[in-house]
Amino acid sequence: MAKLTFRTDLCKGCGLCVDACPRQVLRLAADKINKKGHHPVEAADEAACIGCAFCATMCPDCIIQVER
Amino acid sequence: MIVFQKPKSLADVPLHYCPGCTHGIVHRLVAEVIDELGIEGRTIGIAPVGCSVMAYDYFNCDMIEAAHGRAPAVATGVKRADPEHHIVFTYQGDGDLASIGMAETVHAAARNENITVIFINNAIYGMTGGQMAPTSLPGQVTQTSPYGRDVKQCGYPVKVCEMLAELEGPEYLERVTVNSVKNVKNAKKAIKKAFQNQLDGKGFSLVEVLSSCPTNWGMTPQKALQWIDEKMIPYYPLGVYKDRSAGTEVSK
Numbered sequence: 600m601a602k603l604t605f606r607t608d609l610c611k612g613c614g615l616c617v618d619a620c621p622r623q624v625l626r627l628a629a630d631k632i633n634k635k636g637h638h639p640v641e642a643a644d645e646a647a648c649i650g651c652a653f654c655a656t657m658c659p660d661c662i663i664q665v666e667r
Numbered sequence: 668m669i670v671f672q673k674p675k676s677l678a679d680v681p682l683h684y685c686p687g688c689t690h691g692i693v694h695r696l697v698a699e700v701i702d703e704l705g706i707e708g709r710t711i712g713i714a715p716v717g718c719s720v721m722a723y724d725y726f727n728c729d730m731i732e733a734a735h736g737r738a739p740a741v742a743t744g745v746k747r748a749d750p751e752h753h754i755v756f757t758y759q760g761d762g763d764l765a766s767i768g769m770a771e772t773v774h775a776a777a778r779n780e781n782i783t784v785i786f787i788n789n790a791i792y793g794m795t796g797g798q799m800a801p802t803s804l805p806g807q808v809t810q811t812s813p814y815g816r817d818v819k820q821c822g823y824p825v826k827v828c829e830m831l832a833e834l835e836g837p838e839y840l841e842r843v844t845v846n847s848v849k850n851v852k853n854a855k856k857a858i859k860k861a862f863q864n865q866l867d868g869k870g871f872s873l874v875e876v877l878s879s880c881p882t883n884w885g886m887t888p889q890k891a892l893q894w895i896d897e898k899m900i901p902y903y904p905l906g907v908y909k910d911r912s913a914g915t916e917v918s919k
Contacts, residue, residue: 656848664673
């Protein structure tokens with residue numbers, strides 16, 4: 600199973616990772632606000648993650664680490 | 668097993684870029700290439716003026732801040748000071764490379780200076796608030812062209828790769844983009860080749876990256892990536908414009 604680690608406080612909530620995910624694993628946390636004042640990304644369904652790292656490839660701020 | 672993590676050559680600091688700006692992706696690609704080629708200790712980057720002016724804070728290699736547009740000239744000096752040891756790259760936007768720094772760019776290419784140039788083309792002046800750039804598309808609405816760029820009054824955009832491909836000097840010219848996973852992977856290959864060319868002593872290598880500016884284009888980050896596909900790529904076609912070693916002079 601793949602494991603995702605986010606450096607949440609660096610997230611700017613642009614959502615490019617959410618769109619890049621082929622399994623709809625990610626979402627922007629509507630009920631959370633990080634230090635920068637954005638709604639950060641979170642894994643809604645980490646069990647569905649296949650570890651393709653498409654999200655991390657598209658993340659402009661390099662906040663996602665993917666393990667498989 | 669870790670399949671993706673932050674490259675070591677990218678500093679562990681927050682980037683100041685707007686949400687969804689693809690500068691961050693290109694920074695990471697350059698850092699990954701520096702890691703993979705194992706050249707961190709001998710790489711010197713030249714930062715431009717523009718949105719990426721603070722790139723010197725974001726790479727773990729030595730960096731120099733050049734005067735506006737003069738990065739290829741500074742890179743020339745650094746490279747010639749120790750051509751065997753120094754690996755020199757410049758990281759420039761379109762306002763820097765294609766406007767005020769046009770002369771330095773063209774002459775560095777004409778001299779076939781053995782440096783690597785990463786050129787970010789987002790068709791607008793980002794840092795100063797979205798004015799028309801030399802690369803703004805015909806009809807593009809910006810702060811200084813509120814009715815769209817009128818080519819009768821403002822002339823036509825500069826196509827840097829096409830223009831430099833006519834010179835005998837440069838070794839390698841390619842235009843890529845970073846608006847999808849596939850394109851990011853292609854962009855990384857191009858950037859790696861541009862650095863490898865320098866290691867092999869082949870000469871001037873420039874990679875033009877079509878980049879997005881969601882803030883000044885007035886779009887969401889997602890829409891901005893689509894806009895690259897719909898508007899920018901038809902005007903600035905992707906591809907290798909010159910690869911002398913491979914025998915490609917101009918591919919259209």
